[in-house]
Every structure is written in C-alpha cells, then in structure tokens.
Amino acid sequence: MADDDAELLKATFAAKDDMAHVSFDISEAFTTSFQNQIKNGLVRKAHIQIELQDSFGSIRTIIRKCTFKKDVWDEQLQILIRDGTQRRLFQNQRLIAESIKLCGQLKNIPLAHKHLLRAALGYRLRVTLKLNPVSEEERRRARRFMSNPNTQRRSSTRSFFDVLFGVKQTYPDDTFVFLTDELRRPVFEQ
Amino acid sequence: MHLALKTTALLLSLLSHTAFAQPNVAATSTATTDSPSVLLLEGIENPEPDSDLTAPPIAGSDTVILETIEIIGNEKTTVDVILRRIGIRADEVLVDDVIEAGRLRLLATGYFRSVEFSLRRGSRRGRVILVVEVEERNTMMISGLYYGTSEVENAFGGLSLYESNFLGEGVGTGFGFVLGDNRKAAELDVFLPDLSGTPLQLAVSAIYAEGEEQLGDNIIAPIPMKYSRYGTQFGFGLSTGAAQRVLFNYRFEAIQTERLPNLDPAALRSAPSILFDDSVLASFGLTYEFDTRDDSFVPLLGSHLLLSIETGTRLLGSNYEFTKYQLQFERAFNTVSGQSLVTSFQGGIIQGTTPFFNQFFLRDHLAFISGRASLPRQIGLNFSRDTDYDDLLAHLRFTYYVPFFGGGDFLLQSFIYASIDAGVSASLDEYQEDKEGRGIRRQMPLAADVGIKFDTTIGRFVLSVAYISDLIW
Numbered sequence: 001m002a003d004d005d006a007e008l009l010k011a012t013f014a015a016k017d018d019m020a021h022v023s024f025d026i027s028e029a030f031t032t033s034f035q036n037q038i039k040n041g042l043v044r045k046a047h048i049q050i051e052l053q054d055s056f057g058s059i060r061t062i063i064r065k066c067t068f069k070k071d072v073w074d075e076q077l078q079i080l081i082r083d084g085t086q087r088r089l090f091q092n093q094r095l096i097a098e099s100i101k102l103c104g105q106l107k108n109i110p111l112a113h114k115h116l117l118r119a120a121l122g123y124r125l126r127v128t129l130k131l132n133p134v135s136e137e138e139r140r141r142a143r144r145f146m147s148n149p150n151t152q153r154r155s156s157t158r159s160f161f162d163v164l165f166g167v168k169q170t171y172p173d174d175t176f177v178f179l180t181d182e183l184r185r186p187v188f189e190q
Numbered sequence: 191m192h193l194a195l196k197t198t199a200l201l202l203s204l205l206s207h208t209a210f211a212q213p214n215v216a217a218t219s220t221a222t223t224d225s226p227s228v229l230l231l232e233g234i235e236n237p238e239p240d241s242d243l244t245a246p247p248i249a250g251s252d253t254v255i256l257e258t259i260e261i262i263g264n265e266k267t268t269v270d271v272i273l274r275r276i277g278i279r280a281d282e283v284l285v286d287d288v289i290e291a292g293r294l295r296l297l298a299t300g301y302f303r304s305v306e307f308s309l310r311r312g313s314r315r316g317r318v319i320l321v322v323e324v325e326e327r328n329t330m331m332i333s334g335l336y337y338g339t340s341e342v343e344n345a346f347g348g349l350s351l352y353e354s355n356f357l358g359e360g361v362g363t364g365f366g367f368v369l370g371d372n373r374k375a376a377e378l379d380v381f382l383p384d385l386s387g388t389p390l391q392l393a394v395s396a397i398y399a400e401g402e403e404q405l406g407d408n409i410i411a412p413i414p415m416k417y418s419r420y421g422t423q424f425g426f427g428l429s430t431g432a433a434q435r436v437l438f439n440y441r442f443e444a445i446q447t448e449r450l451p452n453l454d455p456a457a458l459r460s461a462p463s464i465l466f467d468d469s470v471l472a473s474f475g476l477t478y479e480f481d482t483r484d485d486s487f488v489p490l491l492g493s494h495l496l497l498s499i500e501t502g503t504r505l506l507g508s509n510y511e512f513t514k515y516q517l518q519f520e521r522a523f524n525t526v527s528g529q530s531l532v533t534s535f536q537g538g539i540i541q542g543t544t545p546f547f548n549q550f551f552l553r554d555h556l557a558f559i560s561g562r563a564s565l566p567r568q569i570g571l572n573f574s575r576d577t578d579y580d581d582l583l584a585h586l587r588f589t590y591y592v593p594f595f596g597g598g599d600f601l602l603q604s605f606i607y608a609s610i611d612a613g614v615s616a617s618l619d620e621y622q623e624d625k626e627g628r629g630i631r632r633q634m635p636l637a638a639d640v641g642i643k644f645d646t647t648i649g650r651f652v653l654s655v656a657y658i659s660d661l662i663w
Contacts, residue, residue, distance in 0.1 A: 005527070040308030041318070043286040069286075072309045072318055134294065140432035140482060142294035146354060147362055148381045148393040148425065149437065149477060149496060 009178035011125050015186035019110040020117060022050065026129055027104025029176045034131045035096050041072040046103055049128040052112050054119055060112045066103035070096075079103060104129075114188045123183040131174040254284040256320055257312035263324045264358075267301055271360035272322065274387045275299055284309075284318060296324070299383075301355045303327040329355040332649035334366050336568045342404055342412075343573050346370030350377075350569075360384060368568045372414075375399035375569040391427035391435070397443075401571050403462050403546070405450070412575070415461060417447040419547070419570075421471070433482050439475035441500070442507075444468070445545060462546030462577050465509055471545055472508035475500040487650050488591050488605050488643055489522035490530045502544060512542030528593045533586075540581040540618065550583035551576075552615040557639035557656035578615065585613035591643070602645045609639045 011024035030046065038044050048064040067080040077093035079102050093099045117123070258280045261269050273279075276292035289307060296305045303325045310319040334350030350366025362381035368374065379395035399419045404412040421443030427435045449466045450458065476499050483492035496518040502508040520534040538550055547570050554566045565574040589609035596603030612635050639656035 037306070037308075040306070040321075042289060042307055042309060072311050073315055136482070137432070138291065138294060139484075142291060142298045143433045143481070144295070144298055144383050144429070145391065145427065145435050145479065145481070146300060146381070146383050147352075148379055148395065149479060149498075 006126070006177040006179035009125060009127055009180045011127075011180045011183070013123065013125070013183040013186055014108070015114070015188040016108065016110070018114050018188065020052075020112045020114065020186050021108045022052075022111050022125060023107045023109070024125070024127065024178075024180075025101075025105045026127060026176075026178060027101045029129050029178075030100045030104055031131065031174060034174070035100065037132070038068045038070055038077070038096055038099070041070050044068045045132055047128075047130045047133050048103070048106070049130075050106070050109065050111065051126040051128075053124045053126055054117075055122045059116050059123075062109070062111060064103070064106065064109075068099060068103075083109065117185045119185065121182060121184045123185065125178075125180040125183065127178040129176045129178070131176075253316070255312070255317045256280055256282055256284045257317040259320045259322060261322045261324070264326065266326055266358035267324070267355060267360070268358050271301075271355075271358065271384075272296065272324070274360070274384050276322065277387075278320070284320075289320065296322075299355075299360070301326060301329055301360070328647050329353055330648075332651075333364060334568070335649075335651075336368050338565070338573070340565055340573045341575050342402075343370040343373065346373065346568075346573050348375075348568060356380075366569055368571060370571075370573060372402045373400065373571050373573065375401070375571045377569050385426075389429040391429075391437075393425040393427065393437070393439070394423070396422045397570065399547075399570055401547075403572065403577050404575050405461050405577070413450065415447065415450060415464075417445060417464060420444045425475075430478075434478070434480045437475075437477040437479070439477065439500075440506075441471065441473045441475065443471040445471060460577070462579050463543055463549065464545045469509040469545075470507055471502060471510050471548070472506035473500050473502040473512075474506060483520070483522060487645055488530065488603075488607075489520070489532060490524040490528065491522055493519070493521040495519050500548075502542070510542070510544050512540055512544040512548075514538065514540045514544060514548065530591045532589045532591065534589075535587075536583065536585045538583045546577070546579040549579035549581060550615050551579055552583070552585075552613055555583070555585040555587075555611070556613040556635075557609065557611055557637040557654070579617075580615035581618035582616045583613070584615075585611065587611035596645070600647055602647065604645065605643045607639075607641055607643060610636070611638070612636050 007029075009024055009026070011022055014021050014023070026048070034044060034046075044067070046066045046068075048066070049061060050064070051061040052059045062084065065082040067082075068077065069079075070077045075094065076091070077096065077099045079090040079093060079099050081088045081090070081103060090099070090102055093102075256278065259273065259276070259278065261272050264272060275296050277295065278288060278292050293305055293307050296302060301324075305325075306323045308321045308323070310321055312318045330351060330353045332349070333352040334348065336349070337345070337347035339345050346369060348366065348368025350364065352362065352364040354362045356363040360383065362379075362383065364379045364381075365377070367376040375398065377395065377397045379393070381394075382392040385392050397419060398421075401417055401419075403415045403417070405415055421441065423439055423441045425437050425439035427437040429435050445464065446468050447464050447466050450461065478495075478497045480495045481492070483489035483494050486494070496516070498514075498516045500512075500514040502510045502512045504511060516536070516538040518534070518536045520532060523531045523533075525531055536555060540549060547567075551567055551572070553574065553576060565576075567573075587609055588611070589607050591605040591607045593603060593605050595601065614635050637656070639654055641652055641654040641656070644651045644653070
C-alpha cells in the first residue's frame with residue numbers, strides 16, 4: 001500500500017531517559033469482522049509494525065504482535081501481547097472492545113535512542129496494522145494445484161479474448177496503514 | 191482455596207505451554223481472582239521467531255477435544271470434499287495452527303467466496319464443536335473464447351469452459367471446441383486435485399482435431415495437407431512440497447494424414463513434420479512445477495517455474511521418436527501501489543522427430559508487430575498459412591500492469607498492461623545447415639502489445655490490441 005492511501009495518525013513523540021517513546025491509538029481500526037472472529041473462539045492475530053522515518057528513510061522499526069483467544073466455555077478472553085522480547089498475558093478479560101484496546105493502544109513505547117535522532121524535525125511514524133496476517137509460508141503450504149498444465153487449450157497464451165482459468169486466492173489478511181504528520185525531535189534531558 | 195488452586199493450575203498450564211517453556215522465564219502474576227489480570231513474562235533471551243502462532247493456553251485445561259465438525263452454507267460442495275480439504279478430524283485434539291491452516295486450504299480451492307470458522311461448546315467441558323461456514327462462489331468459468339477470420343478461414347470461433355468443482359465433488363472438468371470451415375477441434379479434461387485425501391492428483395484428457403496445413407508459396411492455389419488426431423492423456427501428480435508438484439503423464443494419439451500428390455521435392459521438404467497415412471504418437475512425460483505467485487492472472491509477487499520433458503519412443507508403440515524439453519519461468523515484482531512488473535521466459539528444444547502440432551510455433555508466444563502475421567493456434571489448430579513449426583524456442587517477455595478499476599460484484603478487478611517481447615524459433619535440422627535458422631531469418635524477433643485484463647465472476651479476459659491487429663493485418 002502506498003503512503004497516499006495511508007490514514008492520518010495522531011501520535012505523541014516524547015523523551016524518556018535516552019529513548020524517544022511513542023504513544024498512539026489504532027484500536028478503532030480493528031474491524032467488526034475481526035472482533036466477531038475473536039468472539040467465535042478461534043485464535044486471531046494482529047501485527048502492528050511501527051516504523052520511525054526521517055527525510056532520508058527508515059530509522060527504526062519495531063513490531064507488536066497480539067494473539068487473542070476466547071474460551072468458549074468460560075466466555076473469557078486471553079490476550080498475549082509481545083513487544084520484542086517482552087510478553088504480557090492478559091487473562092480473564094470479558095469485553096472484546098477492551099481486549100482490542102490492550103493491543104491497539106500503544107503507550108510510551110520505547111522506539112529509538114536519542115543518538116539516532118539527529119535532525120530537529122521531519123520525523124514521521126508509519127504504522128501498519130495487519131489483522132490475521134498470513135505468512136508467505138502459510139500461503140504456500142495451503143496451496144494446491146487445481147488444474148492440469150498439459151491440456152492444449154491452455155497452452156497458447158494468446159487469443160482475442162485470452163481467457164485464463166483461475167480463481168484469485170483471497171485470504172482475509174486486512175492491512176491498514178497510518179502515517180503521522182511531521183513530528184519534532186523530543187527534548188531530552190542533558 | 192478454590193481460587194488459589196485455580197490460579198496454580200493456570201500458572202502450571204501456562205508454564206507447560208511450549209511458547210512459555212523457556213528456561214529464563216520469570217513470571218509474575220497479579221491474578222488472584224476472576225477479575226482481569228496480567229502476567230508479565232520477561233527475561234526471554236531466545237524467543238521463538240514467531241511464537242505468537244501458538245495460542246495462549248486455555249485456562250484450566252491443557253487440551254480441548256474437537257467433538258464434531260458442522261458445515262453450513264454449502265449448497266453444492268459435498269461435505270466430504272470440504273472435510274478432505276480441511277484435513278481435520280473429529281475426536282482429535284484441537285490445535286489452533288492446524289485449524290487455521292485448514293481454513294486457508296479451503297479458501298485456496300477457489301470454491302468459496304468466504305470461509306469462516308467458529309467454535310461452540312460441545313457436550314461437556316473440554317469438548318468443542320467446530321462450525322465451518324462457507325459462502326460458495328461461481329466455479330464455472332469461461333476458460334477460452336476464440337473467434338476471428340484469417341487468410342485460410344472465412345471465419346472461425348470457439349469456446350472453452352472449465353468447472354473447477356464439478357457436481358460439488360471437487361473435480362475440475364473442462365470442455366472446449368473451435369470450429370472453422372475446414373478445421374475443427376474439441377478437448378475434454380478431468381482433473382482430481384485430491385485423490386481420496388492423498389497428496390496424489392489425477393488428470394485425464396482427450397482431444398479430437400481435424401486440421402489442414404497449407405503448403406507451397408502459391409497463395410491462390412495452395413496445397414492442403416489434411417490430418418486428423420484422436421488422443422488421450424493420463425497423468426498423476428504428486429505434491430512434493432509447499433507449492434510444488436511433479437506430474438507424470440502418458441500420451442497416446444492416433445493420427446491420420448492424407449498423402450500428398452506428387453510435389454516439387456522442395457515443397458515436400460518444407461511440409462510440416464508428420465507421417466502420411468496412419469501413425470501413432472505415444473509418449474511419457476514428466477513435469478515439475480513450482481508456483482509461489484499470489485495470482486496466476488496478474489501476479490504482484492512470486493515466481494512460477496515449470497520444467498517438462500516428454501519422450502516418444504517405439505517402446506511405447508510410437509512411430510515418432512523424440513525428446514522434448516521445455517522450461518518456463520515467470521517472476522513478478524510489486525513496484526508501487528498494486529502495480530507489477532512481470533518477466534517471463536520460455537525455452538524449449540526437441541530432439542528427434544515429433545508431429546508438427548507438438549513442435550514449437552512462435553506465433554503462440556510472440557505478440558504483434560506490423561508486417562508480420564502472428565495468429566496463435568487454438569486447441570492445437572493452426573488458422574493461418576504459416577507452417578513454421580520449429581524445434582528450438584526462446585521467448586522473453588516483460589509486462590507492466592497498472593490496476594485501474596475493480597471491486598464490483600461482477601468485475602472484480604481490471605488492469606491495463608503493456609508488454610514487449612522478443613522470441614526466436616528455429617528448426618534443429620535447418621539450424622545445423624543454416625546458422626541463421628528459420629525464425630531469425632524470416633521473422634522479426636521483437637513484438638509488443640497493450641491491452642486490458644479483466645477478472646470477473648465468470649472468467650478472466652484479456653482484450654489484446656496485438657491480437658486484434660493480427661486479425662486485421
């Protein structure tokens with residue numbers, strides 16, 4: 001998805017110790033369909049990629065991975081949130097909306113060391129939310145050849161209405177991209 | 191006491207789970223009641239690369255048994271076909287990764303517009319029911335649509351249809367025909383992507399064709415060479431890994447060719463390769479295919495490799511002894527905002543003698559260029575005067591795709607494309623005698639095309655300016 005299609009994101013960019021921290025909320029972007037899937041009791045995943053950019057390109061990228069699971073017997077939700085090497089397991093949640101906020105609200109996430117931030121301004125956050133991401137390996141494993149390559153009517157690649165048999169394989173991995181306005185370098189204490 | 195036991199069980203369950211069974215885990219819990227709680231797990235030095243694929247444990251239970259599978263929404267597709275594709279059985283332990291993989295496999299069939307899984311409580315605690323809800327899509331597609339005029343036929347036309355889920359049994363069935371004044375052909379094929387739930391595939395096809403090739407340089411009174419073909423192919427495929435397969439194929443065709451009158455030896459030498467009267471083409475083929483493209487119609491990413499070898503031998507009863515090697519490779523690059531550059535290469539070589547309809551025909555591949563006819567064959571029939579069937583082929587194409595409309599109920603997506611290609615073909619015998627070869631000497635090797643590709647609910651269409659130009663000039 002190009003940045004032209006990105007939604008505007010409001011984020012705060014603040015200093016704490018020697019690190020620049022970011023905070024923002026994209027929990028509204030978790031679709032109703034995704035929430036219903038959580039309600040249905042199967043494991044659902046969301047990946048949030050946070051990329052700090054300056055005018056020259058990407059400075060640092062981190063990924064938050066969230067896994068949701070509802071126990072159909074207890075009607076309780078568990079959410080595993082993984083930020084780098086840190087994992088937090090939230091248990092006994094009952095409201096899906098609240099669980100989504102645990103994942104989609106990012107507060108004071110350490111993103112970049114102050115040495116990486118040389119310019120006074122011109123920083124942007126590019127955030128990509130993937131709901132139910134399907135990896136390339138998973139796609140490959142799911143594939144099955146559905147036709148014979150040796151039949152002659154498909155051997156010619158050209159005709160007036162060249163019609164190819166095939167059905168686009170659609171996987172429900174919704175992706176949403178957000179981009180902030182330009183951000184100033186946070187003020188670090190000396 | 192009860193609450194304390196429950197919390198202990200929860201922690202044991204948590205720590206026994208593979209995602210958390212790390213030696214350096216230090217878990218602290220704030221959970222003492224049924225209220226929301228958080229466990230902070232830190233100090234994990236070697237986290238799993240993508241360990242969130244593994245679900246959090248279910249509180250108070252190590253395993254959940256899948257009691258039964260309910261399928262709803264399938265009006266045509268049989269339950270057996272769906273269960274075979276999901277690959278999950280009742281009374282087995284529920285593994286979330288396996289469930290999700292089953293859902294993706296079901297989507298990958300192309301039989302369904304959507305597939306949703308959900309869980310319901312089973313007959314007792316620890317047992318659940320998997321509900322599979324599908325929305326079917328049209329699986330009868332137009333796979334070929336041909337019509338036109340040419341210097342040898344006032345008009346010709348044809349149609350091919352492919353039903354990928356015949357009678358809801360998950361069997362692909364295709365039929366196609368093309369008709370002209372002096373030429374006709376039909377082809378039928380059946381393909382089983384899952385043979386009784388095994389990784390084996392089965393392919394059977396049959397072809398019937400009555401054709402005519404025109405000999406000599408005299409356009410007003412050409413010499414017709416009439417022939418007919420009745421053939422069949424049996425093949426079975428074997429999945430050899432993710433997105434890979436090997437296909438074994440046996441081909442048998444009975445050919446009848448009318449004898450030509452006494453001709454100038456030069457004209458006879460230029461006649462397409464075939465034995466007069468009755469002959470048999472019997473061959474054994476081996477094809478390897480590796481396809482990681484996200485879509486075969488307009489790929490944005492991935493590549494496709496096809497290697498094949500076909501051998502005709504007297505041991506199989508063939509009158510033609512030959513070996514045909516082919517290589518096809520396609521690679522897609524996602525450039526910007528849904529646009530893609532697709533490069534493709536096709537090459538081949540034939541050693542020995544095979545009937546002309548099994549040889550390479552440059553017109554099948556090369557697009558239009560002014561001053562050079564380039565009508566391709568349809569279901570193996572040649573509707574042009576050109577009889578340049580060759581044993582060597584090399585063809586390279588670059589195509590750029592730009593999406594411009596889509597998302598409707600009927601028109602799913604469409605792309606404008608522009609392509610440029612270069613191709614040569616040559617006869618092996620001629621090449622050995624004349625280094626320029628037939629293709630290089632007589633045909634401009636460069637060509638170009640622009641057009642529109644449509645992906646609709648009834649088929650995928652390409653409106654090609656090059657082909658229209660071929661028909662006009």
